[in-house]
Amino acid sequence: MKIAVCIKRVADSETRVKIGPDGKSLDEAGVKFVLNPYDEFAVEEALRRKEAAGAGEIAVIALGPAAAQETIRTALAMGADRGVLLQADRVPADGLETAKALAAELKAGGWDLILFGKMAIDDYNHQVGPMVAELLGLPCVTSIGHLELAGRKGVAEREVEGGLEVVEFPLPVVLTADKGLNEPRYPALKGIMAAKKKPLEVKAATFGPGGVEVLAMLPPPARQEGRIVGEGAAAVPELIRLLREEAKVL
Amino acid sequence: MSNVLAVLEQRDGTLRKVSHEVVTGARRLADGLGGTVEALVLGAGAVRGTDALGSFGADTVVTATNPAFARYAPEGFTQAVAERAKASGFGAVVFAASATGKDLAPRVAATLGVALAADATDVAVEGGKVVVTRPIYAGKALLKVKLTTQPAVVSLRPNVFTPVERPKAGAAQAVSVDAPAGRVTVKEIKAAEAGALDVAEAPIVISGGRGLKEPANFKLLEELARAFGGKAAVGASRAVVDAGWRPHADQVGQTGKTVSPSLYIAVGISGAIQHLAGMRTSKTIVAINKDKDAPIFKVADYGIVGDLFEIVPKLAEEIRKLHG
Ligand SMILES: Cc1cc2nc3c(=O)[nH]c(=O)nc-3n(C[C@H](O)[C@H](O)[C@H](O)COP(=O)(O)OP(=O)(O)OC[C@H]3O[C@@H](n4cnc5c(N)ncnc54)[C@H](O)[C@@H]3O)c2cc1C
Ligand SMILES: Nc1ncnc2c1ncn2[C@@H]1O[C@H](COP(=O)(O)O)[C@@H](O)[C@H]1O
Numbered sequence: 001m002k003i004a005v006c007i008k009r010v011a012d013s014e015t016r017v018k019i020g021p022d023g024k025s026l027d028e029a030g031v032k033f034v035l036n037p038y039d040e041f042a043v044e045e046a047l048r049r050k051e052a053a054g055a056g057e058i059a060v061i062a063l064g065p066a067a068a069q070e071t072i073r074t075a076l077a078m079g080a081d082r083g084v085l086l087q088a089d090r091v092p093a094d095g096l097e098t099a100k101a102l103a104a105e106l107k108a109g110g111w112d113l114i115l116f117g118k119m120a121i122d123d124y125n126h127q128v129g130p131m132v133a134e135l136l137g138l139p140c141v142t143s144i145g146h147l148e149l150a151g152r153k154g155v156a157e158r159e160v161e162g163g164l165e166v167v168e169f170p171l172p173v174v175l176t177a178d179k180g181l182n183e184p185r186y187p188a189l190k191g192i193m194a195a196k197k198k199p200l201e202v203k204a205a206t207f208g209p210g211g212v213e214v215l216a217m218l219p220p221p222a223r224q225e226g227r228i229v230g231e232g233a234a235a236v237p238e239l240i241r242l243l244r245e246e247a248k249v250l
Numbered sequence: 251m252s253n254v255l256a257v258l259e260q261r262d263g264t265l266r267k268v269s270h271e272v273v274t275g276a277r278r279l280a281d282g283l284g285g286t287v288e289a290l291v292l293g294a295g296a297v298r299g300t301d302a303l304g305s306f307g308a309d310t311v312v313t314a315t316n317p318a319f320a321r322y323a324p325e326g327f328t329q330a331v332a333e334r335a336k337a338s339g340f341g342a343v344v345f346a347a348s349a350t351g352k353d354l355a356p357r358v359a360a361t362l363g364v365a366l367a368a369d370a371t372d373v374a375v376e377g378g379k380v381v382v383t384r385p386i387y388a389g390k391a392l393l394k395v396k397l398t399t400q401p402a403v404v405s406l407r408p409n410v411f412t413p414v415e416r417p418k419a420g421a422a423q424a425v426s427v428d429a430p431a432g433r434v435t436v437k438e439i440k441a442a443e444a445g446a447l448d449v450a451e452a453p454i455v456i457s458g459g460r461g462l463k464e465p466a467n468f469k470l471l472e473e474l475a476r477a478f479g480g481k482a483a484v485g486a487s488r489a490v491v492d493a494g495w496r497p498h499a500d501q502v503g504q505t506g507k508t509v510s511p512s513l514y515i516a517v518g519i520s521g522a523i524q525h526l527a528g529m530r531t532s533k534t535i536v537a538i539n540k541d542k543d544a545p546i547f548k549v550a551d552y553g554i555v556g557d558l559f560e561i562v563p564k565l566a567e568e569i570r571k572l573h574g
Contacts, residue, residue: 017387143353158349160348165436233563235561
């Protein structure tokens, strides 16, 4: 089983977002960076598939700044075998440019599975996985919460509005992981030590200008200061009045 | 001048409600670009509800039929939409950022070799280019971007683009298309409870958290939802999903669904930042919590401090009276 997992270094979800001086990007001072949580599900799934197959190789690939080596080491500490960093000062704003760079790296790999997170929790782009699949001409199932593989075929489940889609596909395939797929393991001390010795190849990433020009990063629209209507069940009639007359939602 | 393609969704041969929002967003772009809106729906046969699309701003409605299109077929849909988009040289292609749209839009964009701005909460045309505003960092910031490749591919966050009716009939047209069956096939859709609305799409969402104390108490929220007469869905915080009280499909937040209903009622939810990530773009937020310092009150438009076990039944009673 040859498995590639694309992983992204992202600002932790607890981060207080401060807009940088350019007005277009995050002020990274004091920000903690982590392995994208959805990519943890992808790494975990790769480990389980390799363990079940009894043999294989797991490569993790990240496009990002030099500091993304740490993110790769985290995945190696979980148990991946080797890492590739496509190094760039910044991650392109256009997801298709990221997808092209990753696809070029993945192209000749002969992978059985190529795994992604369903989305990165920084840009919420929700697109790089299925774009890579299109670029490589591979079948793809996105946002999977359950996976079964038997031989060269698989069945996955994905949440859709009001239900679960049960999807069949052949291998090789591109899959993107949703929460619920598995419970990612924490790297053990032994894994952390071993990760330091695992191969990590660094290459320069190349990408074009892309089709997304960032005009501005803005704070979310301030919600009008809310108000406490009252205490206990006695406040309900006043709430109803406000919802009807002021908010006009009833 | 350039025209806009609105890619709609159907389920079991009926147009899905989110399609009206897609046409509304597409209309806004078409007005800015000085073009028309073509609404495209893919199905196995005629799709119910397409006749009303003109009144939301569609100039033409195209139903692309193929026996393989009864259900979403990723590869066939991608090819059909991309070919339609290419053939007519559209200036923009608009999807819903629904489960299907999140899967389909990136494939179509990659096939066309153009950028996608996903999950937009606002769209406009500035200097002849499509400009999109979209939440990033779990809603803690907005990114305003200009799409410079053509067509501009955009997906719209559900429930944000309020359908605007305009009295004008669109011309319907049915086209049958050839599409490969595709390697990936949807075998089955395991439906959730019959009639249950999905939290991501319901106009009213009532979510419960650990304050509900035990799973059985969610019946209080279900009763409140029923009082709204089929317009409300019941959501949940991660704490209660992780505890196994509610299915993951109902989870609202960073690792769950993003919802933007017109009314969101948070019951016994503290308001952790990851929960807010999923609901802060709701139009009106109500919080019911016994702790007056709970962070949920900072984003709520209206709050009631007190015991939910007293407040929720009273609220259901008053709502029932209203709908009496
Ligand atoms: C990476 C990551 C991702 C996450 N993703 C999500 C996500 O998608 N969605 C999500 O919701 N959380 C998410 N979380 C978890 C989040 O941080 C909180 O732990 C969670 O939202 C808390 O759930 P809660 O509000 O139900 O519980 P609590 O924080 O325990 O709050 C319970 C509330 O109920 C109130 N209460 C108790 N009894 C009563 C009563 N009788 N009447 C009225 N009020 C009462 C209490 O005052 C309290 O405010 C995530 C966390 C991490 C680290
Ligand atoms: N810079 C990157 N390097 C490696 N993988 C990435 C990168 N950006 C996105 N991905 C992968 O694509 C998924 C979806 O990301 P996105 O489309 O940005 O929301 C992520 O969960 C990762 O698996």
